[in-house]
Amino acid sequence: MEKNLNLSLKVWRQKNAKDKGQFETYKVNDISTDMSFLEMFDVLNERLIVDGKEPIAFDHDCREGICGMCSMFINGRPHGPKQGVTTCQLHMRSFNDGDTIVVEPWRASPFPVIKDLVVDRSAFDRIISAGGFISINTGNAQDANSLPIPKDDADESFAAASCIGCGACVAACKNASAMLFVSAKVSQLALLPQGQPERKQRVMEMVAQMDSEGFGSCTNTGACSAECPKEISLTHIARMNRDYISAELSSTK
Amino acid sequence: MNWVTKMFSSSLGQKFIMALTGLFLCTFLVIHMIGNLQLFKSDFGLAFNTYAVFMTTFPLIKVVSYLLYASVLFHAFKGFMLIAKNRKARPVKYAVQDGAANSHWTSRNMGILGTIILLFIVVHMKNFWYEYKFGHDVGYTAYIQDIHKDTLVSQAMEPTYTQVKKIEEVNYSNESGQYHVTIVKDLYKEVAVEFKEWWLVALYVLCMFAVAFHLYHGFQSAFQTFGINHSKFNGLIKFIGIWFFSVIIPASFAAMPLFFFFK
Ligand code: SF4
Numbered sequence: 001m002e003k004n005l006n007l008s009l010k011v012w013r014q015k016n017a018k019d020k021g022q023f024e025t026y027k028v029n030d031i032s033t034d035m036s037f038l039e040m041f042d043v044l045n046e047r048l049i050v051d052g053k054e055p056i057a058f059d060h061d062c063r064e065g066i067c068g069m070c071s072m073f074i075n076g077r078p079h080g081p082k083q084g085v086t087t088c089q090l091h092m093r094s095f096n097d098g099d100t101i102v103v104e105p106w107r108a109s110p111f112p113v114i115k116d117l118v119v120d121r122s123a124f125d126r127i128i129s130a131g132g133f134i135s136i137n138t139g140n141a142q143d144a145n146s147l148p149i150p151k152d153d154a155d156e157s158f159a160a161a162s163c164i165g166c167g168a169c170v171a172a173c174k175n176a177s178a179m180l181f182v183s184a185k186v187s188q189l190a191l192l193p194q195g196q197p198e199r200k201q202r203v204m205e206m207v208a209q210m211d212s213e214g215f216g217s218c219t220n221t222g223a224c225s226a227e228c229p230k231e232i233s234l235t236h237i238a239r240m241n242r243d244y245i246s247a248e249l250s251s252t253k
Numbered sequence: 254m255n256w257v258t259k260m261f262s263s264s265l266g267q268k269f270i271m272a273l274t275g276l277f278l279c280t281f282l283v284i285h286m287i288g289n290l291q292l293f294k295s296d297f298g299l300a301f302n303t304y305a306v307f308m309t310t311f312p313l314i315k316v317v318s319y320l321l322y323a324s325v326l327f328h329a330f331k332g333f334m335l336i337a338k339n340r341k342a343r344p345v346k347y348a349v350q351d352g353a354a355n356s357h358w359t360s361r362n363m364g365i366l367g368t369i370i371l372l373f374i375v376v377h378m379k380n381f382w383y384e385y386k387f388g389h390d391v392g393y394t395a396y397i398q399d400i401h402k403d404t405l406v407s408q409a410m411e412p413t414y415t416q417v418k419k420i421e422e423v424n425y426s427n428e429s430g431q432y433h434v435t436i437v438k439d440l441y442k443e444v445a446v447e448f449k450e451w452w453l454v455a456l457y458v459l460c461m462f463a464v465a466f467h468l469y470h471g472f473q474s475a476f477q478t479f480g481i482n483h484s485k486f487n488g489l490i491k492f493i494g495i496w497f498f499s500v501i502i503p504a505s506f507a508a509m510p511l512f513f514f515f516k
Pocket residue numbers: 068162163164165166167168169170180181184224227228229230231232
C-alpha cells in the first residue's frame with residue numbers, strides 16, 4: 001500500500017455571488033491515495049463541520065463521470081492533471097505527498113460563481129433550449145430499419161453525444177469560448193437523419209444564444225478538446241463552422 | 254437585422270473574416286517573397302527595380318494592393334476587438350492557469366505576435382514604400398546593357414535627376430556596339446543602404462520570428478475556421494502551414510536583410 005498523503009489546499013471561498021471571495025489554505029492529512037478528489041473534499045468538509053465552520057460548497061452528483069457537475073479548476077487545469085477524467089474520477093494518487101493544490105471555480109462571465117466552487121451553468125441549458133433538440137410529432141413507433149444510418153455517422157454522433165455539459169471546455173479556453181460544447185450538441189443531431197429538418201435553424205439559433213450569453217470566441221487553441229473529460233474532437237467545431245456559414249448563406253431566415 | 258450583418262457580427266462570422274483576411278495575407282506573403290528573391294540577383298538591382306515599377310503601376314496590382322492594405326487594417330482591428338471581447342468573457346482571471354498543458358503557446362499569443370507584425374509593417378512601409386513613393390532619398394540609376402556581349406553596367410544618376418515615368422527605356426547604338434538603356438528609380442540601392450544598419454537588420458530578423466510563430470498557428474487555424482478539418486487533408490494543411498509558412502517564408506525574408514548586411 002502506498003503511503004498516505006499530507007497536502008495543502010488553497011481553495012477559493014466566496015460566500016455568495018456578490019462576495020468578492022478569496023483563497024483559503026487548508027491542511028489535509030493522512031489522505032489515502034485511493035480516494036477520489038471529491039472524497040478528499042468530503043474529509044475536509046467533515047472536519048470543517050466538526051470545527052463549526054462553513055463547509056466548502058462544490059457541485060457533484062453522480063461521482064462516476066457522467067453528470068458533469070463536479071467543476072473544479074485544479075492546479076491550473078479543469079478537472080486536474082489527468083486527461084479524459086472528471087474531478088470525481090480523479091484519484092489522489094495523481095498527487096504527491098506535500099503538494100500544494102490550488103482549487104478554483106470555473107471562471108467565465110456566463111458562469112457566475114454562486115458559492116465557493118459552485119458556478120451557475122444554466123447558460124448551457126439556454127443554449128440547448130435554443131435549438132439542441134428535435135421536434136417529433138408522436139405517433140406509432142417507426143420501424144427501426146426505415147431510417148438507415150451509416151455506422152460511421154452513428155459512431156460520430158454518439159461520440160458527440162457523450163458530452164456531459166461539464167463546462168471544462170469553457171473553463172480551459174483562454175477566451176472562455178463554449179464552441180466545443182455547442183458544436184458537440186449541434187453535431188450529435190446534424191449527423192443523424194432525425195436532425196436534418198431543423199439542421200439550419202438549430203445551428204443558427206444555438207450560435208446566436210451562445211453569443212448572447214457572452215462566451216468568448218474561438219481561436220482554435222485546442223485547449224477545450226485537450227481538457228474535455230469525454231475527449232470531444234475539434235472536428236465537431238469544424239462541422240459547426242461549416243454548418244453555420246452554409247445555414248446563414250442558404251436559409252431563408 | 255440584415256442577414257449579412259447578422260452573419261458577420263456573430264462570433265463565427267467574425268472568425269470567418271479573420272480567417273479570410275489572414276489567408277489572403279498569406280497569399281500576399283508568397284508573392285512578396287517570390288518577387289523579392291530578385292534582390293539576390295547579381296544585376297545591380299535591374300530586375301528588382303523593374304519589378305518594383307510594375308508592382309506600383311500595373312492597375313490590377315494596384316487594386317489588389319488597396320485590398321491588401323484594407324485586409325491588414327481589418328485583420329488587425331478585428332483581432333483587437335476580438336481580444337477585448339474574449340477578455341470580457343473572463344472578467345476574473347484564474348490564480349493558476351496551465352495553458353502549456355493543453356495548447357501550443359503560439360495559439361495563445363496570436364494577439365502579441367500580431368501586434369509585433371503590425372508594428373513591423375509600419376516600420377517596413379516607412380522604410381521602403383513611403384521612401385519609394387514620396388521620399389526624396391531614392392534616386393535614379395541607369396542600366397546599360399550591351400545587347401551582343403550581354404554585359405551590364407549601372408551608373409547612378411545625379412541626385413537632382415528626375416523623370417516623369419518611373420522607368421524609361423531606350424535602345425541606341427554607336428561604333429562600339431548596340432545598347433539597351435534603362436533608367437529607373439533605384440529601390441534596390443535603398444534596400445542595400447538601409448540593411449547596412451545592424452539594428453534594422455536585427456529588427457527585421459526578429460520580426461520574421463513573429464511572422465513564423467503567428468503563421469504556425471494562423472494558417473492551420475484558418476482552415477479549422479472554414480470547417481476544413483478532415484483526416485484526408487489535415488496532414489497537407491499542417492505540412493504547408495509549418496514548413497512553408499512558418500519556416501520557408503520567414504526564413505527567406507530574414508535572409509534578405511542578412512544578405513545585404515554581410516554583402
Ligand atoms: S465538450 Fe467536453 S468539456 Fe465541454 S461540456 Fe462537453 S464534456 Fe464538458
